[in-house]
Amino acid sequence: MKVHLQTVSRRSQVSRAGDHDGGPAASADGGGGARITGGRGAAATRVSVAPMMDKSDRDFRYLARLFSPHTLLYTEMVSPRAVLYGDRDVLLGFEQVERPLALQLGGDDADELKAATRIAADYGYDEINLNIGCPSDRVQEGRFGACLMARPRHVADLVAEMRSVTNLPVTVKHRIGIDGLEQYQDLVRFVETVVPSGPAKLTVHARIAILKGLSPKENRSVPPLRYHDVYRLKREFPKEFIELNGGVGTIAAVHTHLAEVDAVMIGRAAYDTPKLLAEVEREVFDSAFVAPTRGEIVERMLAYIERRQAAGRPPHTVFRHMLGLFACLPGSRSWKRALSGGIAKDVDVKAVLHRALAGVPREVLDQRVASKG
Numbered sequence: 001m002k003v004h005l006q007t008v009s010r011r012s013q014v015s016r017a018g019d020h021d022g023g024p025a026a027s028a029d030g031g032g033g034a035r036i037t038g039g040r041g042a043a044a045t046r047v048s049v050a051p052m053m054d055k056s057d058r059d060f061r062y063l064a065r066l067f068s069p070h071t072l073l074y075t076e077m078v079s080p081r082a083v084l085y086g087d088r089d090v091l092l093g094f095e096q097v098e099r100p101l102a103l104q105l106g107g108d109d110a111d112e113l114k115a116a117t118r119i120a121a122d123y124g125y126d127e128i129n130l131n132i133g134c135p136s137d138r139v140q141e142g143r144f145g146a147c148l149m150a151r152p153r154h155v156a157d158l159v160a161e162m163r164s165v166t167n168l169p170v171t172v173k174h175r176i177g178i179d180g181l182e183q184y185q186d187l188v189r190f191v192e193t194v195v196p197s198g199p200a201k202l203t204v205h206a207r208i209a210i211l212k213g214l215s216p217k218e219n220r221s222v223p224p225l226r227y228h229d230v231y232r233l234k235r236e237f238p239k240e241f242i243e244l245n246g247g248v249g250t251i252a253a254v255h256t257h258l259a260e261v262d263a264v265m266i267g268r269a270a271y272d273t274p275k276l277l278a279e280v281e282r283e284v285f286d287s288a289f290v291a292p293t294r295g296e297i298v299e300r301m302l303a304y305i306e307r308r309q310a311a312g313r314p315p316h317t318v319f320r321h322m323l324g325l326f327a328c329l330p331g332s333r334s335w336k337r338a339l340s341g342g343i344a345k346d347v348d349v350k351a352v353l354h355r356a357l358a359g360v361p362r363e364v365l366d367q368r369v370a371s372k373g
């Protein structure tokens with residue numbers, strides 16, 4: 001342990017330029033790095049990590065980035081009204097290392113979405129995504145999310161309005177259907193109505209959402225996955241950039257879907273087993289990236305948590321994303337127990353991590369999260 005919290009291997013190449021807090025960038029269309037000049041830009045990345053409330057926050061995204069520099073990451077869904085009236089730096093701030101990064105907005109008011117899009121572009125996001133897939137009651141009360149699949153013309157208007165204020169790719173995440181609009185042809189009608197407004201990508205969750213009777217959680221497992229509908233959509237709309245989402249949990253599945261569609265979005269599996277992202281990095285992006293060891297990941301996270309703690313953020317909000325780091329490996333249980341205990345705001349992060357690693361064998365710490373194929 002002495003070694004692991006003191007020496008960060010630079011070989012892992014997890015440190016990238018501009019590794020600092022993001023605020024409004026200079027340019028209105030993705031400043032603070034490579035300028036997106038319209039077209040699909042980062043939105044065309046072959047693999048992404050899904051927007052997930054309470055999970056895909058900036059702390060998780062920092063961790064995910066250590067496993068894969070190239071995967072496109074999404075924020076949690078953010079309400080445009082919150083962007084307009086809330087604490088913008090808390091809602092939209094991020095570190096440059098998280099890029100390529102897409103902001104997901106959930107709303108149905110064109111003026112609010114436009115204003116939020118403008119503000120988000122100033123923060124340096126690479127893509128703005130509109131959520132047409134969420135089935136929660138709260139979201140339905142606001143008449144946005146998946147229920148907007150019944151109003152494709154309105155969705156097209158929203159996309160056009162958002163595009164009118166930014167050069168960033170504006171994209172849509174939706175389902176293959178909702179109750180009453182469950183057939184493949186209903187999906188086609190939605191897509192052919194929305195496409196003329198120019199979304200740079202359609203991310204299609206390959207399940208219908210049942211708005212009456214199922215919880216959001218059930219809506220992510222009960223309706224059957226219909227991958228062939230998404231494959232067929234790509235065949236029938238060959239010019240559109242189509243990303244498949246839902247139930248993708250292995251690198252083999254990623255390859256299978258990429259043979260049929262343009263991109264794959266991974267949600268729960270990326271959160272529960274981020275090592276999958278290191279496999280994606282190696283096999284899909286084919287980059288020179290050398291996957292870090294788990295010890296190196298802990299070291300990087302230590303530095304990150306201390307930085308966030310200095311900015312007033314309690315460490316346990318980051319620890320919670322790290323609980324699965326040693327899943328199925330020796331020492332996992334003591335790691336989790338020690339991390340779960342470190343909830344005080346001023347806790348000594350290094351001491352907690354030392355304690356948490358005490359039961360993890362050296363060879364586990366030294367193992368790379370994905371070996372070279």
Ligand SMILES: Cc1cc2nc3c(=O)[nH]c(=O)nc-3n(C[C@H](O)[C@H](O)[C@H](O)COP(=O)(O)O)c2cc1C
Nearest residue numbers: 050051052053076077131205246247248266267268
């Ligand atoms: C905890 C949780 C929160 C989610 N929050 C959002 C969200 O904010 N916006 C959204 O479009 N989808 C959200 N989703 C759905 C995911 O983006 C994704 O579509 C779904 O989990 C299916 O992909 P998967 O099987 O790879 O997890 C959420 C999923 C989970 C598990």
